[in-house]
């Protein structure tokens with residue numbers, strides 16, 4: 177099944193953070209606080225997905241107040257930090273929501289993401305992902321993590337579902 181067909185069935189998109197919503201840089205202040213850089217166009221992509229009725233989740237192995245602030249900013253309610261087994265964490269959420277794996281896309285960049293990616297209906301990797309991850313993805317974005325890759329992935333799914341043009345058109349008349 178090709179990526180386009182897989183995308184038509186997606187009702188939820190789950191994301192890794194470092195290397196996907198960021199370029200993978202971990203910036204520490206002298207006090208040890210971790211800083212992250214997010215791309216504003218990815219944020220707009222999240223808003224588009226929400227308007228289209230697609231649920232969003234974040235499943236990351238790390239923990240950071242910066243991410244909590246960004247997730248709150250974007251209205252992403254399903255935020256799982258410190259996830260050791262991403263498939264297990266995501267599986268529990270799907271059970272709670274009554275969603276099946278084929279309806280879920282997972283976007284990740286490294287080996288920790290593979291357990292969830294290979295289970296989901298659609299596996300997405302940003303351009304900067306590890307080669308082993310890209311090899312198993314149904315879609316590899318042209319843009320890199322933290323550089324608009326999330327926006328590209330969301331728009332691919334919205335376009336496959338025939339929702340992108342209408343959403344863009346709504347901004348012309350806003």
Ligand SMILES: [Mg+2]
Nearest residue numbers: 192194195285
């Ligand atoms: Mg990562």
